[in-house]
Amino acid sequence: MSFTVVLVGRPNVGKSTLFNRLAGKKLALVDDTPGVTRDWRSAPAHVGGLSFTVVDTAGLEDVTDDSLEARMRRQTEQALARADVALFIIDARAGITPLDRHFANLLRRGKTPVLLVANKTEGKASQPGMFESYELGLGDPIPLSAEHGEGMADLVEALLPYAPSEDEEKAEEVDDGFDPSIPIGDQPEPEEDRSKPIQIAIVGRPNVGKSTLLNSLLGEERVLTGPEAGMTRDAIAVDWEWRDRRFKLVDTAGMRRRARVDEKVEKLAVADSLRVIRMANVVVLVVDAAAILDKQDLTIARLVISEGRALVIAVNKWDTVDDRAMALRQVEDKLEAALGYIKGVKVVTISALKGHKLDTLLDGVLETYTVWNRRIPTAQLNRWIEGVLDHHPPPLVEGRRVKIRYVTQVKSRPPTFALFVNKPLDLPESYQRYLTGHLRESFDMPGVPVRLLLRKGKNPYAED
Template sequence: MSFTVVLVGRPNVGKSTLFNRLAGKKLALVDDTPGVTRDWRSAPGHVGGLSFTVVDTAGLEDVTDDSLEARMRRQTEQALQRADVALFLIDARAGVTPLDRHFAAILRKMKTPVLLVANKTEGKASKSGLYESFELGLGEPIPLSAEHGEGMADLVQALMPFAKEDTAAPTDEPVEEATGDRPIAIGDQPEPAEDLSKPIQIAIVGRPNVGKSTLLNSLLGEERVLTGPEAGMTRDAISVDWQWRDRRFKLVDTAGMRRRARVDEKVEKLAVADTLRVIRMANVVVLVVDAEAILDKQDLTIARMVIEEGRSLVIAINKWDIVDDRAMALRQVEDKLEAGLGYIKGVKVVTISALKGQKLDTLLDGILATYAVWNRRITTAQLNRWIGGVLDHHPPPLIEGRRVKIRYVTQVKTRPPTFALFVNKPLDLPESYQRYLIADMRNTFDLPGVPLRLLLRKGKNPYADE
């Protein structure tokens, strides 16, 4: 059974709390501040044997101009048009407000069926609001406490008529952990064929107002998320399934990340924490930077964070269409990458204009190329021929008159490529020599732009006696 349920109502009535309850995970940001949710987001919902897609929306405001609130309302109306049923939430403790009455009148005229939900009905203070809600003309209200999980059985009963038998399961799933890390025994293992049915998870990150949401909209070809001149517009991480050239992607737009010292609002702290979660779950992270302030200190901090998490990185320089001296700008990019990310050679850099849709195919080609490197496996025979040549030309330095013996190397996992180096004294191998080995391996096996990890192990070559 699968159908789409959209949650609507004025700000701060508990829509995101109910969304998290139905999704079974804390996916949406929740705070007492009105207007935390700005874009609609969806996830699989499961309750009482029903499976459906649940959609959280921004709070409805009575505005129709070009303000942020009006654009949020249009996003909500777009989600309503795609839904099978809408849950119109009111705050039973606050009672029915004029704004509730206004939007109830609008919802009654829409084709989408509407169920009235009186939220926050725990305690006696909600009784009067529950009775008042009958006047909205949307039928008998469903008393509910999204925060405490009370009244869910009544909600299931109300949703039952909308369940569709034998339909496909919802595909707009929340971001799943996608590290792909799997232990591999020493020696070569057959590389499993890539499952092309699984989407490549792409996180779009960067400072506020660099064009992350505009990039997502341009890729999708629709106004899926809010954009505008206001900085910090995106708060929740918005996940969207998408397909390009027979490859499936899960695109995740994230909140802008400012320097920690400048983040003082609680909601922004929650949004940044959500962005960090998305980075840890991504396959490829696209760092969007502003062509007018290319790779400033915060950009490089985000890039290093991505590398430390073991994710593959692609840098998209946005607003390239307004750059006058492009040659100078590219030299500036090279210099800053060398100074700030010199240990990760070959990071893919693509110049784009998200607003005009320029070079988006080039960006996607770069993403696929980087993803392929991040998944690459090198045979043990190749690695040990390589380490033999390295030791002939540049052996480890002497430690107290004795040389550390490197006996064997093998790849233990991918995503990112990780290698075990067997030496007689792991603690004595200098870090500078380890960095040299990683740099030489990157050049020899063509592994640009992804983190490489080298694990030192003590032990003899397990194949020495064969």
């Protein structure tokens, strides 16, 4: 992106609504409840021929202690310092508040250029607030309605002076191979392209250390952490590099059992986490060493596998465990009982707070990602199926043998195979599970989903 635009303002003035409008999709959670957004998040924006990075932030609060609101404000100030221009958003219908005046004074003294945006200007009720906004000393307000998309042309015109010239854009232009218009999990897959980031979703129950893990990997306080459960609400995506590999790390909200989720904002946050899982390449399930793989952990793990994502389990707070051998046996037993059909899920013990074994975790992520991308030549698959049929042919159905003619891999991510059978409906599920497990073992594909599709047809390579 050519330049960065940050959205700031007090809570509930429409920053996240404008963020979604500029990004062209519903990425940030939006609700009437003040303070829904807590961490800053960014996305590419393309409006009126102008391309830039837009950053959504938490609502500004006039607090400087160690409370949650003060930590949210420090996160916003961090995003503001990195931006090329700030949009200070006010609610024109509510008029100018003392908090608006306070932060307008702070923004005027800062180094980042500021444009004043009067949101919610649809209808006559906004006119008094528009006139009041001149007293903030930030110039003419830009009237718009983020919810209805009105006034976007005026906003683009105001941002034009901050866009780099064509010569500057050409000098900075680098073809990194990543197309942000394509959904995260749907990048082209025939050959692994190292220029494209590996999408890693960090998921788990509330308060297991997901945000602490993200901060430890990045080496900075990128997202809020603290003893309060449910700190993260929006899924926060961060681009990152490690050992010459590009990653997109996504921190998600904690996922409790559905019966315990009653607040509307938490429901929105969990739905956002599910969206991230569906678009990820590798999902790191963070579990607490004090309650390893409880029922909800296993529910999340099964969801990840059912979505076809690669799974790595990070046992956090390992430094607090006394009997580590017993804890590891407990992990193995629970995985065998609940996920026995997915052999070899990578389990890494870490301490996110102290930064212990994070390299080991990332090595496990790369190994699992490589398996998830694996492609097996058709010739090898058909030699394999011949050996399987010689040693363990399909059972008889009504006195007749089901004939397996040929097998090929139709896609990777996850590895998916088409089995051509004369009577697909007659091949028992138990034999299909046997073939899937044998495939996984024979071609060394531990810890990832392997899918087997039954097709009716003849071997296209066989002569008539």
